[in-house]
Amino acid sequence: MRYEELTIEGRNAVLEAFRSGKTIDKLFVLDGCQDGPVRTIVREAKKHDTIISYVAKERLDQLSETGKHQGVIAYAAAYEYAQVEDMLKLAQEKGEPPFLFLLDGIEDPHNLGAIIRTANLAGAHGVIIPKRRAVGLTATVAKTSAGALNYTPVAKVTNLTAVMEELKKQGLWFVCADMGGEVMYRMNLTGPIGLVIGNEGEGVGKLVREHCDMTASIPMKGDIDSLNASVAAGVLAYEIVRQRMAK
CATH class of the missing domain: 3.40.1280.10 (SPOUT methyltransferase, trefoil knot domain)
Structure with a gap:
């Protein structure tokens, strides 16, 4: 059984997580970042009722474990939620x-x-x-x-x-x-x-x-x-x- 809460970083990885149906609890997005891929991610997040926080670059750097977040970091549940x-x-x-x-x-x-x-x-x-x-x-x-x-x-x-x-x-x-x-x-x-x-x-x-x-x-x-x-x-x-x- 996995215990870690999954931190997903980078645009492709985050988008892939949404599309594969992973439960994303929270999405952090670089404030003011308006390019296409990020807009697509935000759209997916809204579709899935994910809580979105727009944060400064310093905050993203702090949260990042890889240093390659490309302006987006998602927290996925370590466990699937039930109905x-x-x-x-x-x-x-x-x-x-x-x-x-x-x-x-x-x-x-x-x-x-x-x-x-x-x-x-x-x-x-x-x-x-x-x-x-x-x-x-x-x-x-x-x-x-x-x-x-x-x-x-x-x-x-x-x-x-x-x-x-x-x-x-x-x-x-x-x-x-x-x-x-x-x-x-x-x-x-x-x-x-x-x-x-x-x-x-x-x-x-x-x-x-x-x-x-x-x-x-x-x-x-x-x-x-x-x-x-x-x-x-x-x-x-x-x-x-x-x-x-x-x-």
């Missing part, structure tokens, strides 16, 4: 009600890796992450997941709330982690469920929170105000596991 349908199919094959993790803007690769690891061990059928303002499947994520990335599908979506709406039609309901919620031990967390975990600093965004059916809080006894995002995900996931097993 949300794959996750539902997996649940069906196992004869289990779907159990998904939805992560609203996790930015720290160590947190994402740890959450994927937890999702795998808690028997979740997949992890859904947003395209923007969130970390993708980088080398660090792969390492921290301790191999779980090989088994647990991860989907990257443009709009979390739209996906939640779709999944509600399939019978899923959503619980989000929030300090102001009902204590998780008093809630019924069985059935087809999506566990929504928010960003390390701000928590679950307002729009995503409004699409959740329930809000669960973890009882806190200490002197600080919150748990690390990946630990909170683990605690809630295992309350879901406990309730499923008790059934």
